[in-house]
Amino acid sequence: MAIIEVDGLRKSYAGRPVVDGISFAVEAGEIFGILGPNGAGKTTTAECVEGLREPDSGTVRVAGLDPAADRDRLTRVLGAQLQDAQLQPKITVREALELHAACYPDPADWQALAERLGLTERFGTRFAALSGGQQQRLFIALALIGNPQVVVLDELTTGLDPRARRDTWQLIEEVRASGVTVVLVTHFTEEAQRLCDRVAVLDRGQVVALDAPSGLINRSPASVVMSFVPRGGLDAAELAAMPGAASATSQGDRLVVNGTDETVESVLSLLARRGIAARELRVTDATLDEAFLALTGSEH
């Protein structure tokens, strides 16, 4: 059952369309990713779902509610952590939790929530003195404090070190395991691949692909990555011209070609025909990163 339905969403700023006819549906209980390069329209889309922006056209429904018209009822269904969110620097963790809990008619038990998110030892700590990872945990707690069915997390792990990012990923999985649907707005392909059941890839205000991460990788023009150090004359341009090759680069002595199984076979027979030995040969499945670059044609 879809808990969020977005249909033909459009939004322009000063006549410039930044969300240009987006449609998708989020199933209850899934972790749904909105992935795209900077400026793709991810946050604007999320803000229309959160009722913070009114669409120019198209419809948005969250648990049957129109977010723009029904903000009061929406806050009981949807919790949000906003991109670049900030709190008063001097507010303590306890004060922030108590204050936000008081805003809801039927809030979660904030002490239990804090316990679950590992914040109990930080009750007396002021917001400004928390580490980046602790601040993000507090924002997750605040997004969950109204007992929502859906939580929208926008660029939650930007700026976190690798360990704090992994801890946050685990928390997101726990949130989903507790029955909350998660919408994750991100430009990190690794995050989307690791966490999301399905991902809508946005580029220039449009959904360019929507599938499970493995589906996006499999149907991308670059599902396999082959790399090796050739002993002899061979360059990236030749590899880029191989059947099925999506791209090829040289990285120092190493040649890297993204393509398909057919590309790998063709490169191996080329090496054999020319009698070129290949050292440190590696063939791996592409990651969502390669699929993302192929889908959006953009670096990020």
Ligand SMILES: Nc1ncnc2c1ncn2[C@@H]1O[C@H](COP(=O)(O)OP(=O)(O)OP(=O)(O)O)[C@@H](O)[C@H]1O
């Ligand atoms: N209030 C606004 N007024 C004018 N332009 C805006 C406004 N908000 C966003 N934009 C522009 O709209 C485009 C899409 O922005 P949006 O924040 O939705 O994209 P995004 O995919 O979330 O990007 P990022 O990853 O950089 O946050 C950008 O070019 C941005 O500069």
